[in-house]
Amino acid sequence: MEKKFMKGNEAIAEAAVRAGCRFFAGYPITPQSEIPEYLTKRLPEVGGVFIQGESEIASVNMVIGAAAAGVRAMTSSSSPGISLKTEGISTLAGAQLPAVIVDVARTGAGTGQIYPGQNQYNVATKAPGHGGFKVIALAPATVQEAVDLTYEAFDYADRDRNPVILLADGVIGGMMEAVVLPEPKTAFPEKRDWQIDGCQGRERRVNRSLDNDTVKLEQFQRDCAAMYERWQQEDVRYEEYLTEDADLVIAAYGTSARVAKTAIRELRKEGFRVGLIRPITVSPFPYIAFDKLDYSQVKHILAVEMCIPALMVEDVKCAVARRTPVSAYTRGAGFVVSPDEVVGAVKDLISKGGAQ
Amino acid sequence: MQKTYARPVSLQPTVSGFCPGCLHGMVCKLVAEAIDKFDMREKAVGILPIGCATLSMEYYNFDMVVSAHGRAPAVATGYKRCRPDNLVFTYQGDGDLAAIGLAEIMHCANRGEKLTTIFVNNGIYGMTGGQMAPTTLVGQKATTCVNGRDPAQAGYPMRMAEIINTLEAPVYVARFALNTPANVLKAKAGIEKAFKNQLEGKGYSFVELLSNCPTNWGVSPEDSLKWIQEKSIPYFPLGELRNN
């Protein structure tokens, strides 16, 4: 196993190639431009195709063409660009095409700022496009995890014939860490029984997200709903950190979870029994993780999020179902939450009687 | 008896749902005949738009991808780069190509993607019921310009073949009309040429076809052909603008 020191964005790009990604189209935007810059060199080495699209809309539609051709395909962007991709992500879902979409999220509405943010939670988990579909959204907290999840994302996409979102943020994308890169995959499906490749020796195929047969369309929507249920049963992933004895549990994903862990180690040294639930799949959300808590013991749940207002906290509240109070500590505008702030927020809650 | 004329195998044996007198059916037939001529049905991939041309997903007898409104050239780009051995074409209306999908068509043409665009210019949004298109003629009435297109508000109709012809990369740019048998034969030859260029790996070809929309123009099919002759052709001159 190779160990390398890599920047998050480049590590994501390399992991994609090793997962069998052979097509990438993207448009420059900070903080993810290293992904296309890496792939323009790397993809031709493995016989893949790189295109700089004229926009995020064009790029995701190029990915649609590649995916329809049966090729593992990816696009990447950051928040404002993801807005433009939503039309295409919706088309992928409606046309049952697999693809991986990387969102190295930044902060704020409109152009906002290029600094990291967790403001894309609702886009990734609730509405990555029109039409009420869902995707599996994976949220790495380290560069290694970004590599591993990117590598797996293509398998989820192929399995479900549905787009998958890798929800990173500017911290993960820009940070350098040592990573173990996975072996290049060879055993991904070579020929899919739905791919468009010319109708030689078979009936013609039409790939489309529209269906004039509304009875069939309704059935498709029911099948999708059943698939989303299956994800809840089979694909939920989360990390529990020191939750057994915790009377205060932090809920955080990605960068803020990583910071929270450092804060928890500090707090534990001082005798505070604090734990962490870290969703790895933010969609499907690990509601189950909150059912496992002992609510005679857990006095408070604190969501720590790098966005204002907090967004994931709504899912936490839904999971906790009023069994204990839930609140949020937030930083916005690109400020990365610090361990000291989290320590302070926890102590503050405890002093107000939130936990012992 | 010798059989001299038959339905192209690239068309399915079904009835079309285009409005009476609409020339979209003619376009489908010409494209299908050209694909048959090169014996490419089993390698053909049509990238359909959103518009009346979408109906052809029920008529063509080969593989297709139906794209979102305006995005066919981007989808076709991704597809063709992955499967260069397929014969790939986009089939787009004027709202699709010249309004919402203007960026996609310009950059597909500018990159010189080795594919073919069949552009059906009927001067109006057919599918959505007759709104103004970028190609609607000055003074022509539409549901969103009830007093006729006013250049002070809406600018002038866009001559897409000429606009594409400003780019370096395309190898073939032409405009034909579908209003007379003689013009249809020229269009047929142009479509064949555009496909041949692709099969020879030459580059991007753009074929604009002046078509009609009796339903939304509010004229009889017969009068719509006169309309093309008297109103459309003077503004959108016919011919091969580039033939490299």
Ligand SMILES: Cc1ncc(C[n+]2csc(CCOP(=O)(O)OP(=O)(O)O)c2C)c(N)n1
């Ligand atoms: C994003 C989006 N916007 C608008 C529409 C609605 N729409 C469907 S077809 C169409 C216009 C079709 O006109 P044109 O491209 O000229 O083709 P025609 O139907 O005349 O052949 C529009 C606006 C849509 N489907 N998607």
